[in-house]
Amino acid sequence: MSIIIEHLYHTYDEGLPTQQIALQDINCIFDDHCFTALIGQTGSGKSTLIQHLNGLLIPTSGKIDINSYLIDISLIYKEKKGQQVVDYKAMKKKRKAKLKDIKSLRKKVGIVFQFPEYQLFEDTVIKDVSYGPKNFGLSETEVLENSKKALDLVGIDSSYYERTPFELSGGEKRRVAIAGIIAMKPDILVLDEPTVGLDASGEEKLLTLIQKIHADGTSIILATHDMDVVLKYCERAIVLDRGKIVKESSPLELFQDREFLKHSSLEPPKVFSFALKLKDAGLNINLSNVKDVSSLAQEIKRARG
Numbered sequence: 001m002s003i004i005i006e007h008l009y010h011t012y013d014e015g016l017p018t019q020q021i022a023l024q025d026i027n028c029i030f031d032d033h034c035f036t037a038l039i040g041q042t043g044s045g046k047s048t049l050i051q052h053l054n055g056l057l058i059p060t061s062g063k064i065d066i067n068s069y070l071i072d073i074s075l076i077y078k079e080k081k082g083q084q085v086v087d088y089k090a091m092k093k094k095r096k097a098k099l100k101d102i103k104s105l106r107k108k109v110g111i112v113f114q115f116p117e118y119q120l121f122e123d124t125v126i127k128d129v130s131y132g133p134k135n136f137g138l139s140e141t142e143v144l145e146n147s148k149k150a151l152d153l154v155g156i157d158s159s160y161y162e163r164t165p166f167e168l169s170g171g172e173k174r175r176v177a178i179a180g181i182i183a184m185k186p187d188i189l190v191l192d193e194p195t196v197g198l199d200a201s202g203e204e205k206l207l208t209l210i211q212k213i214h215a216d217g218t219s220i221i222l223a224t225h226d227m228d229v230v231l232k233y234c235e236r237a238i239v240l241d242r243g244k245i246v247k248e249s250s251p252l253e254l255f256q257d258r259e260f261l262k263h264s265s266l267e268p269p270k271v272f273s274f275a276l277k278l279k280d281a282g283l284n285i286n287l288s289n290v291k292d293v294s295s296l297a298q299e300i301k302r303a304r305g
């Protein structure tokens with residue numbers, strides 16, 4: 001299932017003095033089965049874009065086609081004092097109508113927000129994870145089966161089922177919250193900085209889990225500030241800057257584009273910069289094999305024969 005975005009604009013508080021243009025003329029495709037990174041400095045529009053992917057935010061103008069589910073908010077104009085002006089009222093009406101049939105979309109595109117643990121609300125772990133699948137009309141047995149499988153996948157065993165989610169550790173809460181999204185079996189899993197606040201081992205476990213979900217056929221869109229994660233796990237990178245896409249490429253191409261990096265705020269991963277230096281110094285390093293420290297070590301060994 002792919003997502004095609006055309007000329008998407010998003011303005012917060014449109015028409016008010018506090019108006020804030022967050023996204024401008026976004027055109028991109030999130031390919032089926034792809035693991036895509038969404039990167040860019042704070043305030044560049046990553047979370048705003050993500051919230052469009054399951055209709056939580058509706059574009060101010062532009063089109064999003066998610067597996068033929070089309071959110072199309074083209075500008076509507078009206079006559080005012082002999083002039084053509086944008087008819088915001090008519091557009092708001094159109095947006096509201098579109099939101100009504102958005103439920104099926106939410107089953108296909110699951111979003112894990114930053115600090116998803118804040119969204120836990122049921123009094124037991126199993127009830128919390130079951131909430132989503134129940135809402136989408138699955139039978140009682142299917143709901144329980146999906147929920148247990150999802151909890152197993154995130155490493156939460158049955159001794160947790162009847163515990164209250166609020167008394168778990170931060171990492172456990174996050175895994176329960178993620179299980180709640182996975183249990184809906186989305187075709188596309190979107191994660192907004194999912195590892196923020198986790199320790200190194202929690203981060204590694206979560207990313208390995210996301211990689212496994214991807215290997216099982218789910219498309220992944222991951223917003224992150226962590227370039228090591230982009231290098232190691234992602235197949236494509238989309239870079240946002242002040243609400244615009246400024247680069248779309250493979251991580252390999254992005255981290256080799258010295259001219260682009262010089263003018264952006266992005267720092268390539270240290271391991272990649274080191275590999276580049278070795279290559280510049282004459283060692284025959286195959287950069288596409290460099291994903292992390294251990295793969296670089298292997299590559300050095302190979303290059304030195």
Ligand SMILES: Nc1ncnc2c1ncn2[C@@H]1O[C@H](COP(=O)(O)OP(=O)(O)OP(=O)(O)O)[C@@H](O)[C@H]1O
Binds near residue numbers: 021022040043044
């Ligand atoms: N609810 C809101 N109301 C008004 N403006 C907002 C709102 N949410 C975000 N913005 C503004 O929109 C722009 C994009 O914000 P967004 O949260 O999408 O950035 P981001 O790339 O996710 O940043 P971060 O890396 O800090 O999470 C920023 O200028 C921000 O101030």
Ligand SMILES: [Mg+2]
Binds near residue numbers: 046
């Ligand atoms: Mg954000």
